Amino acid sequence: MGAKKALAVLLGVLTAASTLAAGPPSPATAATTRISSWSTDRGSVEHSSAAGAVFWRGSWATAQQRLNPNVPGWARRGFAGQSVRQVVRLSVGGSHVRIRLSNLYGNTTLRLTGATIARAGAGAAVKRGSQRNLAFGGHAWARIPHGGELDSDRLAMRTSALEKVTVTLYFARRTGPATYHSQAMATSYRATGDHRVDPTGRAFTQTSRSWYYLTRIDVRGAQAQPRNGIVALGDSITDGYSSTLNANRRFPDRLAERLVRNRTPRPVLNAGISANRLLSASPCGGESATARFRRDVVLQPGVHTAIILEGINDIRTQGSTSGCGQGAPHITAQRLINGHRNLIKWAHQRGLKVIGATLLPCSCVDGNEAMRTAVNRWIRSTPPGRGGYDAVADLDRALRNPNRPGTLLPRYDSGDHIHPNDAGYQRMAQAIPLTRL
Known part of the structure; x- marks a missing residue:
């Protein structure tokens, strides 16, 4: 080791020791550390070996x-x-x-x-x-x-x-x-x-x-691991609202189980928030999906694929002045489509694959149902080369009542005509195309 390199190592050791001795970092220092680590979370490598890198x-x-x-x-x-x-x-x-x-x-x-x-x-x-x-x-x-x-x-x-x-x-x-x-x-x-x-x-x-x-909660294996994590971004339907308490029957949970049964286990992370909207913040549902996409999807360690199920709350609560719908602006189908295009673009810029999930039936009134149908038509028909999703999970088709397409099939309905029950969440997981993940 050269003299300059030895000196640099010694200074590094002394700096680390003085930092520990000084106690916790100041708020400014901690925030800087956090932001800096965010930029490398997806590629956070523990060590390298002949077998390859080990990632969180x-x-x-x-x-x-x-x-x-x-x-x-x-x-x-x-x-x-x-x-x-x-x-x-x-x-x-x-x-x-x-x-x-x-x-x-x-x-x-x-x-x-x-x-x-x-x-x-x-x-x-x-x-x-x-x-x-x-x-x-x-x-x-x-x-x-x-x-x-x-x-x-x-x-x-x-x-x-x-x-x-x-x-x-x-x-x-x-x-x-x-x-x-x-x-x-x-x-x-x-x-x-x-x-x-x-x-x-x-x-x-x-x-x-x-x-x-x-x-x-992150895990690290003893052997080389691929970046193959899946993040489900959505609202209460992704959050698992109306599923059985303490039973892990949300659709991302069921997807993880399906992958394990298929002997291809992969990380599945749930980034759903009940009452969440695609385009605007909600007093109950937090920041919009577009505002939180980087933090909740892109910067998750080891992520490879995102499943997007967003927009139904923008449609159902638009123009509301009270409750969880407060502050929801009037929108158009094109505005929702533009929001989806932005998520796709941001995902592709970070090398992520992105799957679009069609919006589930919600027993919406006429104008809202027409908007839901228009968004779903765009998700199904727009190829990746024209700004569309890399693949489609047609959850609408999987759970809708064929005799009344704007409603859930009764055996999948939790009773509120919006949220699936346990069987409905299981059906959603089955409708995710594993070969496209």
Whole structure:
């Protein structure tokens, strides 16, 4: 090693040591680190070998949203002196794991006292002896500036496809309003005091149906892995609204199961938000799909393909002045088509394949039904060379009532004539063309 190179290495070691000794980074430094890491997330390589590179891949994800001011709950009050336990199911496994926490919509620095990950048991319980402490920059605690996100350190923990894991976060200090995902279709648990390593779950007597701060779990394998992740971007239908609680029967869950049965397991990440719109923000559904596309799709590690199912809320709520539809502008089919074209263009610029899902029947009134039909016609008929999708998942045709095409087939209808039931979500997963993924 030359003298200049040796000096550079020594300076690097001293800089790293002084950073750890100084404690957590300032909010400005942490934000800079986060933004810098975003630019390389898809190609985040752990090491190279003769067999190829080993990448982090997202195995589970949920999209974060701004607090709905009209809905009371844990997110509004935040947490103080409490443990929050959340159970999620991985789509693929690996030899190492890390979690990502988000303070994207917090109004102050989030101070996490500590966190653990474990293999899930029944309810809030975990499998005894499986709890592992998570670290952040070598520390048990973490500080995440408002608007920031943070990955935990790499943890050796072997996981498998479709395995449930439990993440427990402990906040000794008051957090303020929480960044969260409103419609989890899963139970989260809360206990007073520090119960990070409590295996029984008996202290977790309070429950919620949202997820808090936890936005992704990544895995890394021991062997070379392709970038073959799938992200489903959508609204409440992608979010799994009306599916059975705690049963993982959303259509992305069913797609992951189908891939495992086919012996071709691939990461499947759910970026659906209930009440989400393609073109405009919603008080209940967060930022528009076009505004969050980069964060929730393009920058997921290991992503290869996006499945887009967006636009029905733009149609159904247009012109509304109240509730979740507040602020929805009047639109045209062409405006929705232009929004889809933008998503396709942005995906292709980052080398992603993109599949367009036709909008499901919604028992819409005449003008809205005509708009839905026009958008679906464009999705089906426009080839990639003319700005269309690389492939089509015709969910409309798979679930519609042939005798009344503007409505769901009764056996797939949850009862509200908009959202599928468990059988409908299963049918959606079956309608995804695996050969085009």
